[in-house]
Amino acid sequence: MITNRSTGFIAAALLAAAGTTAACCREAVATTLAGEDAIASAPADATPRPLQVIRGARPWLAGAAPSLRGKVVLVNFWTYSCINSLRALPYLRAWNERYGDKGLQIVGVHAPEFAFERDPAKVRTAMQDLGVEYPNLQDNDYAVWQAFGNEGWPGFYFIDAAGRVRGYRVGEGNYAEAESLIRKLLAEAGHDLSAVSLAPMASMGVEAQADWSRLRSPEVYIGYAKAQGFAALGGPIRDDPRVYEPVSSLSLNHWDLAGSWTVKREFARLDKADGALRFRFHARDAHAVLGAPADGQPVRFRVTIDGKAPGADHGVDTDAEGWGVVRQDRLYQLVRQHGPIVDRTVRVEFARPGVAAYSLTFG
Numbered sequence: 001m002i003t004n005r006s007t008g009f010i011a012a013a014l015l016a017a018a019g020t021t022a023a024c025c026r027e028a029v030a031t032t033l034a035g036e037d038a039i040a041s042a043p044a045d046a047t048p049r050p051l052q053v054i055r056g057a058r059p060w061l062a063g064a065a066p067s068l069r070g071k072v073v074l075v076n077f078w079t080y081s082c083i084n085s086l087r088a089l090p091y092l093r094a095w096n097e098r099y100g101d102k103g104l105q106i107v108g109v110h111a112p113e114f115a116f117e118r119d120p121a122k123v124r125t126a127m128q129d130l131g132v133e134y135p136n137l138q139d140n141d142y143a144v145w146q147a148f149g150n151e152g153w154p155g156f157y158f159i160d161a162a163g164r165v166r167g168y169r170v171g172e173g174n175y176a177e178a179e180s181l182i183r184k185l186l187a188e189a190g191h192d193l194s195a196v197s198l199a200p201m202a203s204m205g206v207e208a209q210a211d212w213s214r215l216r217s218p219e220v221y222i223g224y225a226k227a228q229g230f231a232a233l234g235g236p237i238r239d240d241p242r243v244y245e246p247v248s249s250l251s252l253n254h255w256d257l258a259g260s261w262t263v264k265r266e267f268a269r270l271d272k273a274d275g276a277l278r279f280r281f282h283a284r285d286a287h288a289v290l291g292a293p294a295d296g297q298p299v300r301f302r303v304t305i306d307g308k309a310p311g312a313d314h315g316v317d318t319d320a321e322g323w324g325v326v327r328q329d330r331l332y333q334l335v336r337q338h339g340p341i342v343d344r345t346v347r348v349e350f351a352r353p354g355v356a357a358y359s360l361t362f363g
Contacts, residue, residue, distance in 0.1 A: 039177055042157065042165035043149030050075070051163045053147045054107055054137070061110070061124055061136045070161050071105040072185040077145060077155035079113045080126035081289045081331045083219075083361040084172055087210065088154045089130060090203040091175045095182060096134050103161070103191045104182060108136035111145045113153070114266055114358055116291060116329040126330065158182065161189035172210070175201075205316040206287065206333045210363035214341040216282035217253050217362040223266040231256040236263035241271050250280035252343050255360070260353075267291060267356040276349040283362035285315070286335040286346050290326045293354025299326040300351040303334045305344050313337045326355050 047053050051068050054075065076092055078085035096106050112118045118140050127136060139145055148157060151170045158167035158181050167181050183193055203209055221227050224236050231247045231254045244257040259275025261268045268277075279286070293299060303310060303322040311320050315333030318324040324332060335346055348357075 039158070039167040039169045039174065039181055042168045043151065046149035046157075046165060046168070047147045049163070050148060050157065050159055050165055053144055057109075057137050057139070057144050059120065059138050061120055061127065061138055063135065066105055066107065066135045068105055068107075070103075070189070072099075072103050072161055072182065072189055073157075073159040074104065074106045074182065075109060075148070075155075075157040075159065076106065077109045077111055077139075077148070077150045077153060079111055079117050079153055080123060080130070081117060081329070081358070082113060082153045083206070083287055083331060083363060085154045086130070086207055086331065087172055087203070087363070089132065090201050090207050091178070092134070093131055094201045095179065098196050099182060099186060099193075100134075102193060102196065103186050103189050106134040108132060108134060109139050109144050110136050111139040111142055111150075111153070114289070114329075122329060125328070158185060160185045206331065208285075208363075211284040211341070214282070214284060215362060217279075219362070220253070220255060220279065220360045222255075222263070222268045222277070222357045222359060224263050225265040227263075229254040236268070239264060246276070246278060250278060250345055252280050252282060255279040267358045269356045270350050270353045273352050274349065275353070276347055277357050278345055278347045279360050280343060280345050281360075281362055282341065282343050284337050284341055285333060285363035287315070287331050287333050287361045287363070288348060289331050289358040289361070291329040291356035291358065292326050293352075295354065297352075297354075299355045300324070301326060301355070302349050302351075304347045304349075305335060307345075307347075310335060313339070326350075329356075331361070 051073065054068065055065060074095065092106060095104065110123050116122060120138050123138060137144060154172065155170045156168065156178065157165055160166050166185060186193060220229055224238050227236065230236060231250055232244050239262065241260055241262045243260050246256045246258045250256065256278050257268065257275065260271040261275060262271055301324050303318050303324065305313060309321045310318065313335055314320050314322060315336050317332040318334055326332070334348065
């Protein structure tokens with residue numbers, strides 16, 4: 001998810017800190033850059049003292065602030081329900097393992113997109129589930145984001161042992177170039193990397209890299225603040241319950257609702273059992289960011305593809321019959337296709353009310 005940074009974006013980000021979603025992201029389809037522009041210099045409005053910003057920031061999500069003196073520091077801006085952030089994690093974990101005792105310190109800056117990601121307890125649970133073991137800051141008010149001049153999720157800043165930003169990139173891809181820069185900065189700081197392997201990194205499940213060549217569907221938001229492609233006649237009724245009827249057919253990259261839903265700024269919440277969400281997509285993978293009911297009880301859901309059980313094309317959070325369970329506020333992988341990629345319709349039906357649908361993402 002990336003954005004062109006502007007005064008309007010900063011204002012939106014500050015609203016996000018007050019509990020409103022910032023309208024700041026678009027799907028990072030075009031961020032697999034190549035060549036010498038893959039890692040750029042720091043943004044023009046970035047702080048000249050990045051380590052001072054990190055040292056002064058609070059709160060740390062687990063333990064005390066790390067020692068950064070004399071370290072090569074990689075700062076990663078991310079948020080735990082963002083598919084673009086999740087697909088970067090295998091590389092961050094591998095770099096932490098390879099270079100953590102060779103002078104590299106990775107610092108995560110968790111800047112929330114949705115209100116539920118502002119809860120430190122939920123972020124700590126996500127970090128544990130995702131195997132994120134390096135230190136992380138919770139940046140609910142976007143103070144660190146603004147100081148760095150960051151432009152999206154995931155954002156990467158490469159800081160040398162003298163505290164200078166030597167590289168910056170936003171979005172996915174170009175991990176070989178990123179690791180090459182890490183090694184260069186560590187070598188400049190006097191670290192011997194001759195025994196450190198450059199073996200390929202494995203990425204599986206929801207973290208597997210996107211099939212960019214066949215991806216034709218962008219991220220879609222369900223809440224009315226940023227909703228696009230909603231096929232219902234008259235659009236959503238804001239903040240009030242409504243019974244929605246599915247349309248007769250969906251065109252590519254359009255979606256609809258069935259059943260009784262209340263559409264809020266960030267999400268749509270199901271008011272009665274047996275409601276459904278449909279989307280017409282073109283991609284290998286389909287995901288949904290879903291929230292559990294306020295009562296904390298799990299909600300079963302069932303996914304179908306063109307009206308049929310997914311079979312071998314089920315995602316990591318569903319089985320061959322399409323069944324899954326919402327237990328936490330997070331991203332759920334619904335579909336991973338193994339055959340030809342064509343336009344398909346995914347339908348998600350929920351067995352009980354209270355579940356919230358935030359967004360759909362693809363890969």
